[in-house]
Amino acid sequence: xxxxxxxxxxxxxxxxxxxxxxxxxxxxxxxxxxxxxxxxxxxxxxxxxxxxxxxxxxxxxxxxxxxxxxxxxxxxxxxxxxxxxxxxxxxxxxxxxxxxxxxxxxxxxxxxxxxxxxxxxxxxxxxxxxxxxxxxxxxxxxxxxxxxxxxxxxxxxxxxxxxxxxxxxxxxxxxxxxxxxxxxxxxxxxxxxxxxxxxxxxxxxxxxxxxxxxxxxxxxxxxxxxxxxxxxxxxxxxxxxxxxxxxxxxxxxxxxxxxxxxxxxxxxxxxxxxxxxxxxxxxxxxxxxxxxxxxxxxxxxxxxxxxxxxxxxxxxxxxxxxxxxxx
Amino acid sequence: xxxxxxxxxxxxxxxxxxxxxxxxxxxxxxxxxxxxxxxxxxxxxxxxxxxxxxxxxxxxxxxxxxxxxxxxxxxxxxxxxxxxxxxxxxxxxxxxxxxxxxxxxxxxxxxxxxxxxxxxxxxxxxxxxxxxxxxxxxxxxxxxxxxxxxxxxxxxxxxxxxxxxxxxxxxxxxxxxxxxxxxxxxxxxxxxxxxxxxxxxxxxxxxxxxxxxxxxxxxxxxxxxxxxxxxxxxxxxxxxxxxxxxxxxxxxxxxxxxxxxxxxxxxxxxxxxxxxxxxxxxxxxxxxxxxxxxxxxxxxxxxxxxxxxxxxxxxxxxxxxxxxxxxxxxxxxxxxxxxxxxxxxxx
Numbered sequence: 001x002x003x004x005x006x007x008x009x010x011x012x013x014x015x016x017x018x019x020x021x022x023x024x025x026x027x028x029x030x031x032x033x034x035x036x037x038x039x040x041x042x043x044x045x046x047x048x049x050x051x052x053x054x055x056x057x058x059x060x061x062x063x064x065x066x067x068x069x070x071x072x073x074x075x076x077x078x079x080x081x082x083x084x085x086x087x088x089x090x091x092x093x094x095x096x097x098x099x100x101x102x103x104x105x106x107x108x109x110x111x112x113x114x115x116x117x118x119x120x121x122x123x124x125x126x127x128x129x130x131x132x133x134x135x136x137x138x139x140x141x142x143x144x145x146x147x148x149x150x151x152x153x154x155x156x157x158x159x160x161x162x163x164x165x166x167x168x169x170x171x172x173x174x175x176x177x178x179x180x181x182x183x184x185x186x187x188x189x190x191x192x193x194x195x196x197x198x199x200x201x202x203x204x205x206x207x208x209x210x211x212x213x214x215x216x217x218x219x220x221x222x223x224x225x226x227x228x229x230x231x232x233x234x235x236x237x238x239x240x241x242x243x244x245x246x247x248x249x250x251x252x253x254x255x256x257x258x259x260x261x262x263x264x265x266x267x268x269x270x271x272x273x274x275x276x277x278x279x280x281x282x283x284x285x286x287x288x289x290x291x292x293x294x295x296x297x298x299x300x301x302x303x304x305x306x307x308x309x310x311x312x313x314x315x316x317x318x319x320x321x322x323x324x325x326x327x
Numbered sequence: 328x329x330x331x332x333x334x335x336x337x338x339x340x341x342x343x344x345x346x347x348x349x350x351x352x353x354x355x356x357x358x359x360x361x362x363x364x365x366x367x368x369x370x371x372x373x374x375x376x377x378x379x380x381x382x383x384x385x386x387x388x389x390x391x392x393x394x395x396x397x398x399x400x401x402x403x404x405x406x407x408x409x410x411x412x413x414x415x416x417x418x419x420x421x422x423x424x425x426x427x428x429x430x431x432x433x434x435x436x437x438x439x440x441x442x443x444x445x446x447x448x449x450x451x452x453x454x455x456x457x458x459x460x461x462x463x464x465x466x467x468x469x470x471x472x473x474x475x476x477x478x479x480x481x482x483x484x485x486x487x488x489x490x491x492x493x494x495x496x497x498x499x500x501x502x503x504x505x506x507x508x509x510x511x512x513x514x515x516x517x518x519x520x521x522x523x524x525x526x527x528x529x530x531x532x533x534x535x536x537x538x539x540x541x542x543x544x545x546x547x548x549x550x551x552x553x554x555x556x557x558x559x560x561x562x563x564x565x566x567x568x569x570x571x572x573x574x575x576x577x578x579x580x581x582x583x584x585x586x587x588x589x590x591x592x593x594x595x596x597x598x599x600x601x602x603x604x605x606x607x608x609x610x611x612x613x614x615x616x617x618x619x620x621x622x623x624x625x626x627x628x629x630x631x632x633x634x635x636x637x638x639x640x641x642x643x644x645x646x647x648x649x650x651x652x653x654x655x656x657x658x659x660x661x662x663x664x665x666x667x668x669x670x671x672x673x674x
Contacts, residue, residue, distance in 0.1 A: 027487065053487065056518075058514060061513065063476050063507045064479060064507070066476065068514065070477050070480055071483065072480040072481070074466075074484075075415065075480070075484035077488070079480075095473065095507075099477060104674065106456045107452060107456070108446075108447070108450070108452065108671060109671035110459075168673045
């Protein structure tokens, strides 16, 4: 079964089911995840298979969902909470930022808080400003959280498995534009460790770092660049915390050029942080100024043409990289 | 009082509940508990602890702010004495009393306040985050109401794992106006979780009198909208608080779901160390000092002839010595080592 093709959406239910089979302490809580199978149908079949005690539908109460997951984790369960749209993290920000993330530290390490929060992020599907954000950047400045942004079927499956086994809180962002993406799971160890980047493509002229939807656009851009004689390495870090700096540094040693593509405005983002770290710690590796290819510093617009303009396109990646190579 | 606000200008609650028969509960007037002396000793330790904290602050030995709970000891001690091993308790930044009532060591509590390596949380929590998971004191929280969802989670784990434990949360009257209160009581009720929500109604949310922020006069009535029982109790009567908490715990352990308890009490000190309590109407503090929970228990013990004045004095002296010795021990402890800064962020 493991080498059969499945899509990004189905990888979620597969990972959750396997985690629940592996560890009876794993429970799921969230809005409409049970009988309804999830707003995105990503938990379909789990309620029937594991029953209402392990797949718990909640009221529309994000604070209570995250807080209950935190309290249950402290007391011995391994809850997986779903926040339907990542934008809704705004209504439970306190529970994530002040409770979940700090619980271990404030208590001097008396507890571990093995909570996984799954959230659907990402633009491109016309959901407007409050249902389209990549809110992973909101959490970068909160020590205590791990942040995962898987962009392929095996990465989503393998990272969810790692997150649920992890003793710390992990936020796993599932990109809604990738739900139909197809892929296969490997035959053997399908668990993807947190903090290990994937080198998607190798090339000697430029290092492009991107996640999720932008990872796929970066690969398209790399194909176009290759046609122009520019060879790009594409790196998908897969997790933002911890971040696999070493893989990026190793690539920079060969390419001397860094381009970061992200589905969010530049300020306060993982791309800005990565560029700052690389410049301050590895200045000698650069032959050209690094470039951050970011979204427009505006809310996500609704109209199709405006949203398309908001998102970095593969054409824009090609243009920015060409400019960088000519520096 | 704030300039321009007259006593008679304090707002009246919009919805005043007509007198109702008191729920069945055993008060001090119904007879003293067998362990009344132990309850008194614990309340005295907590009182003297808080008095000592105030002194440490005055001397500049405690950082940040602190929120003292003198006058509210009967709520913590009464409710926690109704619990058993395995039960959990969460509380607020005014939480020293509740954590001590669960049995936390006095010296390690002082150590935490003083930022010592052997403090309850290794000196990383401070006054507002006293936590001792080993005795079920699973968290003191500095965000109003934010521990209520966590309490629901502790109750969920107890229910899911079938431990028979209950999860208690203490919080102030002010917390009944924050969204987390609503979400938590609603979720606990719909899942029939073994949770007990205890409002320590000390009549002030920071500097604001309850009636200026809250349109009902009986906070226990808020339970109605969550389909759970709401019980009012004299929060300065340690026996009465224990009685209603025992009833709520028994109901919760039997699968009967959560209860909301409103314990009527009074904060004898200001909100925090910067607050002199200038907003109190004249005579209010004095009236509540006359109803001090420790005095009432002492009076009941003497009235029934259980203890003599000399024995009471000896109990007070014992509590005072324990507190003083604990404080002295903690002051001698070392600070956290430098590497503690980066420990415990992740497991």
